Amino acid sequence: MFRWQYLAPLLLLSVLLYRAEDCDRFTKLNLGHALIGTSLRLRLLLYTRENGNCGTLLSHVDLSPRLNLTKPTTFIIHGFRPTGSRPVWLDDMTEALLGRGDVNVIVVDWNRGAAGSYFSAVENTKKAATNMTAFVRLMQEHGASLSSIHMIGFSLGAHLSGFVGANFNGLIGRITGLDPAGFMFATGGPEDRLDPTDAQFVDVLHSDLDFLGARGTQGHIDFFANGGTDQPNCPKTIFSGESYFKCDHQRSVMLYIDSLTQVCSSRAYPCSSYQDFLNGNCTSCDEFGAAGCPVFGHDVIKWKDDLLRLKETKAYFTTNAKSPFCRTNYRLDILTWNTHRGYITAKLHSNGTEAVATINHAELKFQKYTEKTLLAQFDKDVQPAQKITLKFSPVSSCTCSKSKLRVLKIRLTNLERKERPLCRYDLLLERNKEVTFRPIPCEDSNF
Template identity: 40%
Template sequence: MLWMWSVHSILPAILMFCMYSTVRAGGNESSTSSCADFNSTFWKDIPHGAKLQVQYLLFTRSNAECPSYFSTESLSDPGQQSLFNSSLPTKVIIHGYRAPGTKPSWVSPLAQALLRSADSNVLAVDWVYRSFMYSVLAEEYKEVALHVSALIKELKEHGSSLKSIHLIGMSLGAHVAGFIGTLFEGKVGRITGLDPAGPSFKGHDRYNRLDPTDALFVEAIHSDTDVFGISIPVGHVSFFLNGGKDQPGCTHSLSPLSLGYVVCDHMRAIHVYISALNGSCRLWGFPCPTYKEFLNGQCLDCKKTFNGTCPEIGLQQRSGIIIDPLPQEEKLFLLTTNAAPFCTHHILLELQVWPLSKSAEVQVTLSHQGHPDTKETIKLYTKNSMYKQVMAHPVSLCEVNSIHLKNTGAWYQKDEIHFMSLCISELLSSSKDTPLCVGSFNLMKGSLWSHELVRPCESQ
């Protein structure tokens, strides 16, 4: 019966225990007593008359694993001034809902990834509200934004520029970042929304949620649009991982009864962003109206919207804003694997079949020694003769050893399928190889067709 409740009903109860991979305060802590840490105060222990507690943790390259506490007074303290450098960019991490008494364990890995990517000041905003109800926090999030805005104003007065400020908000924190941007009239340099919260925000006007006017460049990474995340684009570019809903590895490797299963999709945006910052692979997004059209091979490049250069998650972190002119709320789709570093290659399969008298189904398999096979099922219909399908494969096409097709239609679909051609190519490949095409062949029900590929990579 749990899954029949509304999202608004189950959200606070679930998040009280596990939201954002938090860990319970106390016990064996990895940090030393000299390192700043997240507030472990329970909501009921917040002093009477105070609704909100906010503190800041400062990470720099000299203390990446041992943050220090930071405040406006720190700007005038000689000891803190040696850590905070106003001539460097400043990254501000803002977590979303978390149950008081827990700590968001993903913040430190994200801060360290940001510092590896670029020398900067990284400030983590640690906020605890007196109420643990998500519905209340979704109404009062602007109070957090006011606190952070006051700090940014002080940073500006001490030499930091608004253009050098990068706000990174997770879930509810993404909308906090958006309102901070609104308070500074959209002059903040950049905002990254990591699966911006959906409940209580999808129906809001732009003023009350993250939107492209909140910063000079706004990007969002969507990974759970059907439950905790928002389903509409909220940035200049919005990356929808695997369509933005169900993420690979979240539905099979975890038990549906586990709390990790519930937030796995929501958390994926964080982990993919960290991988992108680490430079593990290039995570390009393809502009397309819908995920279905993307999978059907109708959006194969970025020539129309981005002059041929597809936006890349984390790229602007390394080389500055390069998208000019900026689009408005552009939807971008990409595929990932089921585990870090989430790297995948987008393989385009094109089939041309002789007109069918009955619908059919084929299973396509790409094989590579040392990696699991990639399988994709394609439905064939009587009215179509041309088919395109985008597949995710862990290695480049030039490393694929063989391709297999199997006629997997129902028992009554006994007609032979006549293929006039089969072509495979890799989207955005640096290789100058032309698509590999195979001539006509037939496939009976239950039979298997295989073709060995010999395409050595240019680097070999």
């Protein structure tokens, strides 16, 4: 006897299998394709909230009804694919973008053209840009606004985005360049790379400027994560394999995806150099008004008007070694009684949670009766700070076994929230020993 209770699950499975076969996928190549070379073929895969896990291949001459041109459209453009493999981060970025807004997400699949030889991939960026330009123009003819278009390009994809933007005389709404490729783009004029004139707003992140990424500024704001070079938890030697070559470069994508999830935000500080930033010389954000310094990532668009007024801005921030990458920034002012050299570690405690900031990027020189300002970057945000722990570590060249740093006053100011600073008076910090205390609200507004 046929068991009808099994019919519904079978029908559902059939529908799911049908839909799975109906989904269009990113081009999958193998090492063989990369070795013999491929010819450029650009495919556009549409994802929406209704079809977040199922790509729709878009025609270049006849727009799909699934592409709702009344909604904003975000293009994701990958970079060089030496082995022809699919970027591991595509799904995460697509999902995160759809989670943030009801938009059209179009994955630009130019794997055939980006695989194999880097030199041919560079040559294909302008060819792919011509193809994309025709599609965007088709969208425009059917009512899409150029201002509602956002292109997110990684590595070579950043420059490809710029070429498309240049073809529209910079009228595209926004281009985000994630560690734009450096090799073969260091020379030549702005027309040969991503630059601020390519869109109404161009934001750029640098994470590997000493190897695969570009060194120069290329946006209305250029962010430098951890100075733009070595990223935390990335391999330092070639013996780590392929991760050594791509970890710093690809971190730019991971940081941007993290900014989409809104777990926390990375506040970035305009500064002339990374060293000045670490030294605490760039904690003022008066030029940005009540909004304060811009945050890195998707939400930097909120600072667009200020950044366009400032024209070109270099901003720095540091990150944790893994997600959530964002840190919380404080200004730590110290007035000392004696002269010493060393490093400071600070901890914030709240309801069993601990946040740590290690200030060891350079040897600190404390002078007698002299105020010193430090930038303390904690690995997480804890509120309220019920207790504070400080540890002083003298420089290794110090031979005195009982080195002590006497602190007349410390003042801890949250740089990201308008709240009253915390103070403490008269502390004795012994060599490499933690001192924990309860802070009190500072009585005065000035140190």
